[in-house]
Amino acid sequence: MEHASFIFGSWAITAVAVGVYALWVIRRGRELAKHATREEMPWT
Amino acid sequence: MAGQSGTGTSATRRLGVLVIFLLATLALCGLWFSAEDVVQGSTVRIMYIHVPSIWTAYIAFGLTALCSGVYLSGKNRSLAWDRVAGASGEIGVLFVAVSLITGSMWGRLTWGTYWVWDARLTSTAFLFITYVGYLAVRQLGGTHRQRARRSSVLALLAILEIPLVHFSVTLWRSLHQEASVANPNAKVELDGLMLFSLFLGLVAFTLLFVWLVLHRQRGMMLEDAFSDRGLDVAITARRNEAGA
Amino acid sequence: MSGAGINKRRIAVAVARKDLTIEWNSRILVNQVAPFAAIVMVLFAFALDNDGILLRVAPGLVWLATLFSMLVVVQRSFTVESADGALDALRVAGVDMGAIFVGKAIALMVQLFVLELMLVATAVVLYGVEMTLAGFCEAIVTLVVATIGLGSVGTLYGGLAAGARGRETLLPLLLLPAVAPVLIGATRATEAAFGSGGTTVSEGWPWIGLLLVFAVLFSAAGTVAFGPLVDE
Numbered sequence: 001m002e003h004a005s006f007i008f009g010s011w012a013i014t015a016v017a018v019g020v021y022a023l024w025v026i027r028r029g030r031e032l033a034k035h036a037t038r039e040e041m042p043w044t
Numbered sequence: 045m046a047g048q049s050g051t052g053t054s055a056t057r058r059l060g061v062l063v064i065f066l067l068a069t070l071a072l073c074g075l076w077f078s079a080e081d082v083v084q085g086s087t088v089r090i091m092y093i094h095v096p097s098i099w100t101a102y103i104a105f106g107l108t109a110l111c112s113g114v115y116l117s118g119k120n121r122s123l124a125w126d127r128v129a130g131a132s133g134e135i136g137v138l139f140v141a142v143s144l145i146t147g148s149m150w151g152r153l154t155w156g157t158y159w160v161w162d163a164r165l166t167s168t169a170f171l172f173i174t175y176v177g178y179l180a181v182r183q184l185g186g187t188h189r190q191r192a193r194r195s196s197v198l199a200l201l202a203i204l205e206i207p208l209v210h211f212s213v214t215l216w217r218s219l220h221q222e223a224s225v226a227n228p229n230a231k232v233e234l235d236g237l238m239l240f241s242l243f244l245g246l247v248a249f250t251l252l253f254v255w256l257v258l259h260r261q262r263g264m265m266l267e268d269a270f271s272d273r274g275l276d277v278a279i280t281a282r283r284n285e286a287g288a
Numbered sequence: 289m290s291g292a293g294i295n296k297r298r299i300a301v302a303v304a305r306k307d308l309t310i311e312w313n314s315r316i317l318v319n320q321v322a323p324f325a326a327i328v329m330v331l332f333a334f335a336l337d338n339d340g341i342l343l344r345v346a347p348g349l350v351w352l353a354t355l356f357s358m359l360v361v362v363q364r365s366f367t368v369e370s371a372d373g374a375l376d377a378l379r380v381a382g383v384d385m386g387a388i389f390v391g392k393a394i395a396l397m398v399q400l401f402v403l404e405l406m407l408v409a410t411a412v413v414l415y416g417v418e419m420t421l422a423g424f425c426e427a428i429v430t431l432v433v434a435t436i437g438l439g440s441v442g443t444l445y446g447g448l449a450a451g452a453r454g455r456e457t458l459l460p461l462l463l464l465p466a467v468a469p470v471l472i473g474a475t476r477a478t479e480a481a482f483g484s485g486g487t488t489v490s491e492g493w494p495w496i497g498l499l500l501v502f503a504v505l506f507s508a509a510g511t512v513a514f515g516p517l518v519d520e
Binding site: 002003004006007008009010011013014017018021022025026028029030032033035036040041043044 | 050051052053071074075085086087089090093094097135138141142145146149150152153252256259260262263265266267269270
């Protein structure tokens with residue numbers, strides 16, 4: 001494929017950026033949830 | 045274990061699985077199965093992530109403005125609106141950043157340069173900076189109500205600011221170069237599978253956005269609850285994270 | 289109803305007068321901000337060491353120097369308030385925040401206008417700008433309209449950033465993107481007034497229209513949004 005480095009690079013940047021953010025959101029949520037009471041987590 | 049221990053529910057987990065499946069399919073279709081464009085060749089494959097990410101950013105900022113408006117106009121003024129606005133703004137900034145980066149890489153291939161002073165690019169850069177400012181204002185401190193009020197007003201001011209910036213930048217460009225760099229998408233002749241890939245990208249990214257907002261605003265709800273309790277768990281959590 | 293209107297006007301005038309009196313007594317604008325703006329203009333001349341280029345970009349430099357100096361003036365305008373909690377005291381007393389906004393904005397506009405006049409004069413002297421009479425009139429109109437827009441946005445975001453940690457860095461982040469239309473419009477209008485780059489005076493008026501739209505929108509928005517933004 002022509003320009004493979006740019007094409008895969010752009011997909012990789014997107015994947016890493018979104019992936020790292022999603023991972024951060026989930027891990028932070030879990031960490032916070034450890035100390036939370038049931039009332040503070042109305043979705044459970 | 046992952047069940048009730050975090051910001052997830054069975055619904056978000058199902059949504060998450062669906063998003064992962066859709067994104068995997070998108071990667072297969074966009075990078076492998078779909079044909080190359082007649083004019084742009086293989087570079088058109090960047091479109092399948094670039095266009096969905098700017099689309100998602102627009103949705104995110106729209107939601108931020110909507111929730112801010114509801115917060116300011118509502119009688120009970122639930123902080124939930126503010127948290128959704130904040131979560132959405134944060135995710136919007138992420139996706140604008142991604143689309144600016146992928147867009148400039150695409151521009152390097154099709155225009156031969158990473159950046160052109162095109163009206164749309166320039167106002168997208170301003171959009172990015174404006175919402176970085178919005179996020180900074182959310183971090184100012186004070187009570188949750190103060191944060192909500194300030195940031196909601198700011199989000200509505202951004203609605204005023206962005207069209208003005210776009211309009212003035214458009215005027216500015218039209219003065220200097222008549223034939224502005226054409227919209228790269230316009231040159232693309234989309235066949236069936238390419239159109240499907242693009243559509244799939246839009247759907248997948250939108251659902252990804254919904255999933256992220258759900259999780260993030262629940263996380264923010266916990267952050268708010270802890271600072272109400274006066275516990276500095278947030279800091280400990282961050283420290284643990286850094287240590288891990 | 290009309291009584292309240294007069295009252296608001298009186299508050300606005302009082303606030304503007306108070307700010308300008310403080311400024312007059314301290315002479316920060318004359319003694320510190322104006323020299324800062326002037327040295328920026330001189331530094332531009334060092335950086336762009338070419339008479340032709342300087343003449344071409346003089347309008348842009350005038351407005352860039354205005355924006356940078358404005359950051360200093362806005363911050364000062366609100367340090368005065370937050371130092372002794374004056375703004376909070378007024379709010380507690382139930383004073384209309386819209387009127388306070390108008391007053392502070394007027395004081396800021398007056399200071400900016402003086403500063404801009406000085407910068408334009410500096411450009412004429414240092415960069416060798418020549419203006420026709422029509423160009424001079426257009427330059428004055430540009431200054432007035434652009435200043436109304438700048439003063440409104442500056443007061444609005446200045447009030448928000450006042451009293452916050454890291455306000456020195458927050459203010460430019462909020463303010464500079466918001467005033468980009470003013471920079472574009474005012475620079476093009478001033479170019480037409482200066483006749484730089486072969487522009488004619490008539491080319492400037494549409495840009496003044498843009499500045500006018502900006503001024504109207506943000507002075508209206510500021511009057512409404514200032515209260516909620518500076519809350520506590």
